[in-house]
Amino acid sequence: MMNAMPQYDGPPGEGLDDDLPTPVFKPVPRITIEAFCEMPETGSAIQRAAEDRRLAKAHLTVHMGGIPAAVSYFRETATPNLILVETRQGGEQLFGELAALAEVCDAGTKVIIIGHLNDVSVYREMIRQGVNEYLVAPFSPLQLIESVTRLYVDPDAPPIGRSVAFIGARGGAGSSTLAHNVGWSIAEAMREDTTIVDLDLPFGTAGLDFNQDPVQGIADALVQPDRLDDVMLERLTVKYTSRLSLFTAPGTLERDGDLDADACESLIEVVRETCPVVIIDMPHIWAPWTKRLLLSADDIVITTTPDLAGLRNTKNIVDLLKQTRANDTLPHVVLNQVGVAKRPEIPAKDFAEAIEVEPTLVLPFNPQLFGTAANNGQMLDEVDPKSKTVLGIKHLAGIVTGRAEAPRRSKSLLPFLGRLTGRKEG
Known part of the structure; x- marks a missing residue:
């Protein structure tokens, strides 16, 4: 039974701001x-x-x-x-x-x-x-x-957590690194309980980035997803800090990347019932299970590089999401590794016009910062908390959780991007 009289004065199809996070609703059962x-x-x-x-x-x-x-x-x-x-x-x-x-x-x-x-x-x-x-x-x-x-949905049931899927438009774009650092920022800077789920079983880097080598992890949970409950979840995850938990991949070649879509979906649903934010680190493969998880996420972050392959793949993903997720906010596009010396690249303005989505964030190429963090098993914030890259990542963390206002999806965004990269966009 309804609690309050609904009030809505706009035409059908309106009522969703592309600059605000998509509302989180529990999926409706089979009816x-x-x-x-x-x-x-x-x-x-x-x-x-x-x-x-x-x-x-x-x-x-x-x-x-x-x-x-x-x-x-x-x-x-x-x-x-x-x-x-x-x-x-x-x-x-x-x-x-x-x-x-x-x-x-x-x-x-x-x-x-x-x-x-x-x-x-x-x-x-x-x-x-x-x-x-x-x-x-x-x-x-x-x-x-x-x-x-x-x-x-049971009104007395606890709310489910927001799921944020990170996917790279191409290999080596830095999607996993971004996912891990955004998860860290949400947990430590915003003090919101967060779980990072690394779904790249053979090549996942969550364990490396956080300097962890757990005996059990996500592979064990996917074997019998119907048995996964709060107790088993606590046993299989790494409690990295009081607010950040890790569901790490084994990082071995014993399991291939062809996972069961139902098992993956069940796992994510259980994790969402235990914490407010779930960061899904997607592998760079396109399969039925990756497509299904991507399309079911509350928010999506696409990490890409300013080159032709990155442009083509980003546009393909964006077009798919626009077609299949008409009631959701647009994906967040992060243009990464901008400004590599002597490398021709597509300017952010031209990139945005081609994919018809303004990048939420443009991150400059900073091999010293990223390399030091990766080699030491640290987060970027722990290496250089005042860097423009870290500030940009914290801003993205605020956007996907609704804590920060997203830049308007228009040309006015480009000066903001230029400030993050340390240069002006023409």
Whole structure:
């Protein structure tokens, strides 16, 4: 049952700022949803919600016709777990239609009404008659997802952590190093409990970067993911600091990179239930399981280099994410290793125009800082906390957690990028 009257005045599809982190909702379980709409715009918004990653396990079908069509349809068939019905009626006619719908609903079926009257008295009467939720049209897909989530997620259950996936557009771009340092910054600078999950089983570097050599790690968890609970998780992770935990990869060739997608997803879900932030260090391979984990993350950071291969691969990833994650914020693109002596490179401005996304961060080439940290098993912040690179990484950490305001996705971002690299962008 709804706690407060929804308020939304924008057109369908709006209500999500590309500069703010995507809201974190628990995935909806495997349920069947039937929607009956009176207006094409409402059906379109519901269809966009149905394609969202958070409703991936649900089966949603959209029909036209409103409450009368729903009543006629369910006289001949069993009702699903959830019914969405749109109505433009009010008063006695509305409640007469709801009474007819109640007669054909099976026990346990939940109902969300999509109405065009923002009237508290109508809402209260609907709830009194057994309606589970009332949405005022127009609404955004995320508002519908949140409403469905509230009906099927235990309100007393603890919230799940935000998952942030880091992927390199090409090998050697520095994605893992960035993931580890962002995780460190969230845990130590922002004092937020964080777990870093290294999914590159044969070549993962989380153990090296943090100077750890645990006997057990993520490979052991993936063998029997259904047995993974809080106790087993604590045994398999390294408690690096009081706020930072590591799920390290074995770094041996005994296991290849072809992992089971269900096992990986189950592991991430369990970790998300134990801490507020989960950093997913993705390997540089493209397989069904890597694609699935990437698309299901709350936020995505793409690390790339200012060359043609980096540009092509970044654009391919960005285009895929725009197509499949329409209800999520744009990915954060980090342009790394900028300014290598005598190496021709694509300027940040041209790079941004080609991929149609402004880089969130541009990091200068600094082999002394990165090399020293890697060889000593330290984080960059421990080597040179005042460097521009470290300040940029802390800023990115704030953005992906919602603690810092993201730079606006426009040309005005380029001077900010220039300050981080120590030079101006033309």
